[in-house]
Amino acid sequence: MSESDSQAIYEKLYEEAKKKIDAKENKAQVLVGTATCGVSAGALKIKEDFEREIKEKDLDVDVVEVGCIGHCYAEPLAVIAKPGHPAVCYGYLDDGLVHRLVEDFLAGDDPSYEYALAALERNDVFPTFEDFPRGQYEHKLILENCGFIDVRDINNYIARDGYKALSKALEKEPSAVLEEVKAANLRGRGGAGFPAGIKWEACIKSGQDEKYVICNADEGDPGAFMDRSILESDPHLVIEGMILCAYAIGAQKGYLYIRAEYPRAVGHVQEALDQARAKGLLGESIMDTEFSFDLEIFQGSGAFVCGEATALVNSMEGNMGMPESRPPRLASQGFRGKPTVLNNVKTFAYVPYIINRGADWFKEIGTKDNPGTAVFSLVGKVNNTGLVEVPMGTTLRELVFDVGDGLRDNKEFKAVQIGGPSGGCLPESALDVPIDFDSLHEAGAIMGSGGLVVLDENDCMVSVSRYFLEFTQHESCGKCTFCRLGTKHMLDILNGITRGKGDAETLELLKELAEDVRDGSLCNLGKTAPNPVLTTLEYFMDEYKAHIEEGRCPAGVCRELILYYIEPPKCSKLCNVCVGSCPTEAIFTRDDGLKEIDQEKCVKCDNCLKACPPEYNAIVKLSPPVLPPEKEKTAK
Amino acid sequence: MSELVKITIDDREIEARVGDKLLWTALENDIYIPHLCSIKDEKRPNASCRLCFVEIEGVDHPVTSCTRKVEEGMVVKTRSQRIDRLVKTGFELLLSDHDLKCAQCAANRKCALQTIAKERRIKLRQKRFKLIERDYEIDDSPAEFAYNRSRCVLCGQCVWADREEAKVGAIGFTQRGINRAVTTFEEIPLADSICTECHLCVDACPVGALYYKSDLK
Numbered sequence: 001m002s003e004s005d006s007q008a009i010y011e012k013l014y015e016e017a018k019k020k021i022d023a024k025e026n027k028a029q030v031l032v033g034t035a036t037c038g039v040s041a042g043a044l045k046i047k048e049d050f051e052r053e054i055k056e057k058d059l060d061v062d063v064v065e066v067g068c069i070g071h072c073y074a075e076p077l078a079v080i081a082k083p084g085h086p087a088v089c090y091g092y093l094d095d096g097l098v099h100r101l102v103e104d105f106l107a108g109d110d111p112s113y114e115y116a117l118a119a120l121e122r123n124d125v126f127p128t129f130e131d132f133p134r135g136q137y138e139h140k141l142i143l144e145n146c147g148f149i150d151v152r153d154i155n156n157y158i159a160r161d162g163y164k165a166l167s168k169a170l171e172k173e174p175s176a177v178l179e180e181v182k183a184a185n186l187r188g189r190g191g192a193g194f195p196a197g198i199k200w201e202a203c204i205k206s207g208q209d210e211k212y213v214i215c216n217a218d219e220g221d222p223g224a225f226m227d228r229s230i231l232e233s234d235p236h237l238v239i240e241g242m243i244l245c246a247y248a249i250g251a252q253k254g255y256l257y258i259r260a261e262y263p264r265a266v267g268h269v270q271e272a273l274d275q276a277r278a279k280g281l282l283g284e285s286i287m288d289t290e291f292s293f294d295l296e297i298f299q300g301s302g303a304f305v306c307g308e309a310t311a312l313v314n315s316m317e318g319n320m321g322m323p324e325s326r327p328p329r330l331a332s333q334g335f336r337g338k339p340t341v342l343n344n345v346k347t348f349a350y351v352p353y354i355i356n357r358g359a360d361w362f363k364e365i366g367t368k369d370n371p372g373t374a375v376f377s378l379v380g381k382v383n384n385t386g387l388v389e390v391p392m393g394t395t396l397r398e399l400v401f402d403v404g405d406g407l408r409d410n411k412e413f414k415a416v417q418i419g420g421p422s423g424g425c426l427p428e429s430a431l432d433v434p435i436d437f438d439s440l441h442e443a444g445a446i447m448g449s450g451g452l453v454v455l456d457e458n459d460c461m462v463s464v465s466r467y468f469l470e471f472t473q474h475e476s477c478g479k480c481t482f483c484r485l486g487t488k489h490m491l492d493i494l495n496g497i498t499r500g501k502g503d504a505e506t507l508e509l510l511k512e513l514a515e516d517v518r519d520g521s522l523c524n525l526g527k528t529a530p531n532p533v534l535t536t537l538e539y540f541m542d543e544y545k546a547h548i549e550e551g552r553c554p555a556g557v558c559r560e561l562i563l564y565y566i567e568p569p570k571c572s573k574l575c576n577v578c579v580g581s582c583p584t585e586a587i588f589t590r591d592d593g594l595k596e597i598d599q600e601k602c603v604k605c606d607n608c609l610k611a612c613p614p615e616y617n618a619i620v621k622l623s624p625p626v627l628p629p630e631k632e633k634t635a636k
Numbered sequence: 637m638s639e640l641v642k643i644t645i646d647d648r649e650i651e652a653r654v655g656d657k658l659l660w661t662a663l664e665n666d667i668y669i670p671h672l673c674s675i676k677d678e679k680r681p682n683a684s685c686r687l688c689f690v691e692i693e694g695v696d697h698p699v700t701s702c703t704r705k706v707e708e709g710m711v712v713k714t715r716s717q718r719i720d721r722l723v724k725t726g727f728e729l730l731l732s733d734h735d736l737k738c739a740q741c742a743a744n745r746k747c748a749l750q751t752i753a754k755e756r757r758i759k760l761r762q763k764r765f766k767l768i769e770r771d772y773e774i775d776d777s778p779a780e781f782a783y784n785r786s787r788c789v790l791c792g793q794c795v796w797a798d799r800e801e802a803k804v805g806a807i808g809f810t811q812r813g814i815n816r817a818v819t820t821f822e823e824i825p826l827a828d829s830i831c832t833e834c835h836l837c838v839d840a841c842p843v844g845a846l847y848y849k850s851d852l853k
Contacts, residue, residue: 303812320809324680324683325680325681325682325683325700325703473813473814474813475813476812476813476814477812477813477816478790478811478812478813478814478815478816479682479684479816480683480684480685480686481684481685481686481687481726481729481730482686482725482726482729484790484813484814484816485729485730485732485733485765485768485814486725486729488768488814489729489732489765489766492766509764512721512725513725516721516722516725516726519697519698519718519722520686520689520698520722520725520726521686522683522684522686
């Protein structure tokens with residue numbers, strides 16, 4: 001095996017790919033963002049609309065499905081790349097806009113900038129995404145290709161230097177790959193931040209021949225979709241990262257553990273695997289070297305706990321998806337009892353960059369102990385929801401107010417819930433915490449896999465912590481005492497508090513129990529489940545106290561502590577909207593023509609509040625649910 | 637594996653085999669540590685009852701002694717404020733899901749829960765947590781014994797006896813979360829299952845969930 005073989009093979013692949021892609025880029029292209037986020041906003045229909053309009057006008061334009069463009073708040077999104085113009089991204093698409101764009105831009109030559117979100121490349125006529133205020137904070141690395149390449153054609157990836165890192169690595173000893181990853185101090189992006197290089201090395205040191213590489217794509221946090229988006233938008237990046245890992249540790253076989261609720265990700269990854277295999281980048285003798293490695297998809301069946309390493313392996317082996325005590329760690333005794341590297345989707349996605357550009361380059365991004373970027377799915381009450389990538393060390397304030405452009409409807413910020421159900425709720429005072437594994441841990445939250453939910457004044461923190469605990473309690477596998485019974489009792493206590501039940505002792509018990517569940521549980525699901533409770537108890541104690549001492553829910557969320565009331569001076573006799581909106585016929589017209597709510601019938605569905613026209617704004621929520629004497633029901 | 641080393645448990649110097657589990661070393665030396673789920677021969681400990689916590693010098697958090705292997709020079713404490721608090725909570729959590737009617741239980745006076753309560757001076761009738769109500773039926777289909785699921789603490793001793801000693805496989809863990817239970821396949825009565833009524837599982841049960849009818853008088 002001569003050394004330059006893989007390089008020569010790669011150059012040939014690259015030339016071929018480049019030729020194909022260039023040919024495509026010589027004519028106009030419409031790229032429709034059809035990751036799950038886009039599809040659920042109607043992107044497939046938009047794609048059909050484009051195809052139909054283009055056909056009707058008999059234009060020579062390709063319509064291509066790409067992944068997540070990252071600006072989910074403006075879905076459905078499409079990029080139009082027409083020679084002679086900068087590629088431009090359009091948002092909030094509907095059939096009318098599609099018609100207009102095809103007629104004016106594709107058939108004519110007017111890019112209709114009034115409908116554009118941003119251009120994708122620097123130009124003299126229209127600003128790019130980097131010119132957005134958030135542009136100066138964002139640093140796209142593993143999301144670089146997301147939304148801009150045709151995921152269903154491997155040539156797109158290769159033409160953007162894809163698999164170059166693999167060809168470079170294959171020229172060197174496997175240890176060179178390991179050393180580079182170790183030097184880069186790449187920390188696992190699954191949540192805990194354990195250095196990937198150390199994990200890989202432990203696997204090598206086990207001294208066994210049979211080893212496995214597994215990618216953990218069992219993303220289950222409510223509100224998190226980073227891993228899904230990457231797999232749907234740039235699957236080869238993850239695949240290449242896994243192959244590099246396999247080469248470094250000497251594994252022959254690997255699996256992508258993708259949850260079955262991600263059918264698009266599964267489909268795209270499967271296609272990507274087939275295409276990589278056909279090009280000799282996967283399977284027997286990769287790039288004509290002696291290195292063979294193959295990958296397969298394993299679909300998880302829905303248990304959140306299977307994102308936990310040992311439970312994941314158990315479920316792959318056909319056992320109940322339940323965690324085991326560690327050690328032994330997977331690196332020494334993992335899948336089928338063999339040494340196994342299990343890393344998150346994003347962790348693998350960084351590896352090709354590190355090999356291509358070097359550990360020193362990687363360490364220049366982010367902070368000293370937390371190099372690289374952090375990927376978040378920014379959701380909740382923030383203006384710019386979507387997928388964002390910022391350097392580690394960016395503060396939460398920058399992420400929420402600059403990248404996310406602050407809160408919707410000028411509401412007041414209350415908290416960020418970071419790290420999913422295992423994470424914590426941080427208040428305004430913690431917003432200057434830099435985003436990295438260690439600082440967040442210190443603040444009581446965790447980085448987690450990157451879900452970030454922004455909460456505003458209308459969110460009740462007791463209710464939020466109850467919501468997350470309900471999730472973890474439901475997802476507890478039931479194996480160990482603390483998680484099985486501890487989370488159940490915590491949830492019961494929280495349910496009571498949302499009904500105004502409890503006293504100072506209840507809060508004390510909740511705190512004690514939360515601490516004991518954290519310290520006593522078997523796996524990280526149980527150990528981290530109390531985090532939302534512990535952080536809200538620490539930062540939002542006043543809300544807990546308002547519930548139990550005053551029977552009042554300050555945010556007006558907990559149903560048993562509020563009532564709806566129509567303020568007579570504001571109510572219009574001429575309007576009947578609230579009456580029609582009420583599903584239980586609780587609203588009636590009084591003798592004087594004003595409306596009133598029969599509290600006995602009211603189920604507090606919130607419909608009337610939303611229905612009451614803004615010019616009246618007559619309906620208010622009262623908490624505690626007590627009607628002042630003069631407001632009591634007057635007629636029946 | 638038979639190398640002998642010296643370790644210290646509760647200020648007592650003990651000779652122990654390297655690689656043995658701390659829990660069993662302590663028990664062999666008459667040092668009591670609460671435990672329900674640990675099985676000496678099990679290769680990978682279940683570690684699910686979470687009662688056998690100890691503190692080890694140099695480790696900053698409580699450790700389950702059933703999973704921790706003996707190492708030269710280890711200094712172990714079986715009691716401390718932190719350990720006692722964890723064990724108490726864990727134990728009370730189990731009791732909140734246990735049909736506590738000792739006087740009417742076949743295991744009265746030989747029950748592992750009573751032992752733990754006595755050794756650690758924890759009241760059996762705990763008041764911190766609300767009792768979880770269950771309406772399981774007692775399976776008295778076998779000729780000599782019966783199974784009262786409301787008493788089961790999910791330690792897994794019976795499952796081990798059934799699978800590893802009797803080699804039958806009539807019972808196992810089913811369901812998840814708060815509904816986790818030991819039952820037969822499809823939850824049919826034991827007598828209708830492949831159970832051979834060898835009653836090794838009954839002998840293994842530490843709490844009287846599986847019991848001989850003759851012991852109930």
